[in-house]
Amino acid sequence: MSALPHALRELRPTLRLALPITAGNVGQILIGLTDCIMIGRVGAVPLAASAFAGALFVVAYLLGIGILTPVAVRAAEAHGAGRPREAGETLRHGLVIAAITSTLLAFVLTGLSLKLQLFGQPAPVAAAAQAYLVIIGWSLLPGLGFLAVKNYYEALHRPWTPLYWVLGGLGLNVFLNWVLIYGRLGAPALGLTGAGWASLLSRLAVFVGLWCSLQRDPALAPARPLRWLARLRGRELAAQFAQGWPVSLQLFFESSLFSVSAIFMGWLGTVALAAHQVALNCAGTTFMFPLGLSHALAVRLGHARGAGHGHLLRVIGFGGIGAGVTLMACFSVMFLVAGPLIASAFIRDPEVVKLAARLLIVAGVFQIFDGTQVTAMGALRGLADVRTPTVITFFGYWLCAAPAAWLLGFPLGHGALGVWSGMAVGLFLCALLLVARFVAQTRTPRV
DSSP states (O other), X not given: OOXXXXXXXXXHHHHHHHHHHXXXXXXXXXXXXXXXXXXXXXXXXXXXXXXXXXXXXXXXXXHHHHHTHHHHHHHHHHHHTTOHHXXXXXXXHHHHHHHHHHHHHHHHHHHHHTTGGGGTOOHHHHHHHHHHHHHHHHTHHHHHHHHHHHHHHHHXXXXXXXXXXXXXXXXXXXXXXXXXXXXXXXXXXXXXXXXXXXXXXXXXXXXXXXXXXXXXXXXXXXXXXXXXXXXXXXXXXXXXXXXXXXXXXXXXXXXXXXXHHHXXXXXXXXXXXXXXXXXXXXXXXXXXXXXXXXXXXXXXXXXXXXXXOGGGHHHHHXXXXXXXXXXXXXXXXXXXXHHHHHHHTTOOOHHHHHHHHHHHHHHHHHHHHHHHHHHXXXXXXXXXXXXXXXXXXXXIIIIIIHHHHHHHHTTTOOHHHHHXXXXXXXXXXXXXXXXXXXXXXXXXXOO
16 A cells, blocks of 8 residues: 555544544633633733733643643553553553642642732732632642543543533533622622632533543443552552653743743733734644644554554654644635734734734744644654653753744844744744654654
């Protein structure tokens, strides 16, 4: 069989797995969007406080996502090798890691809530954010627990059940926001604090719901642990942590780059910062699509490794990377053609719309690089190759992208376009090096 038909044949199951994962990612974006809209009706200070606290929460959540990535990869490998009970043990140990990690992160966010003035925020914003940050910080416990079980379901090629609970959680979050923010159905109007309780309760509900689905699904009985409270295996905990912490660093390096770019934009003024936020929202939404594909690639490659199908690794990987590039090329054309129209949907200020449309041109270019690097990174995770990609992302984002963004934006005088062009340079280098790493790792069939 020639290469292209073979790649297309292997791409179909990857896309089938990626579809519900991507829909779940978009659902998470919609939760943040609805929170923003509903809190914004209370006032400017609560909205600013939610954005500030949300930025701190996102960093913690991304660290949790990274540390739990091995649940998907290791469970997929065990499933592919015909060892379903071992996949269940992966989940059992992953839930322990989720509990420990979320508790530590919650304590860190609680401590930060007492020192928000150190971040240079206006006093009313810091005061409003304090209780909200504590509440959403502790929502990490059910949030990361849900993520661990979700990863397990996806590793067993059953991604639809977690998606249904994500969508249910979205609806519940909107309802609880309506009740607790505005004081409906006899509840007190808690404003921003109410939004925090809505997030915690909805995350708890979807975790409990997915956990009950796991216990009641007869098809998963062979892949559940025989005893959930059995003695833990130190070797399994260590192996998951060793695979997970480099992924946490990868996500931190990329997310912190965009945080630094926001600081740079703040130096350029209100218009630049507003335009940056518009363009970043657009790029962040489209990024959810190759991100879902990346996770599907990690699962499929882990499954192939476990099944001993080393000859399929390169075919599956390049099929997924190619699909990611194609998809992001379509979004690129959309940004290039309809930039002003897209920007005007967010804000009516003509200066902001004009600059945001120009930034979307740059975003249109780096969409392709972004899609390439995230799918290549997912493919490497499926090969259990995480440490070298961590070095690559640090090099690309912090040793290249951040200095290039500063250099182009300020000393060379290109302003906001220079900052975004610098980020594009880092994404291009990461994409190039991560694909080269995947080529090197799959040059000889491996299991």
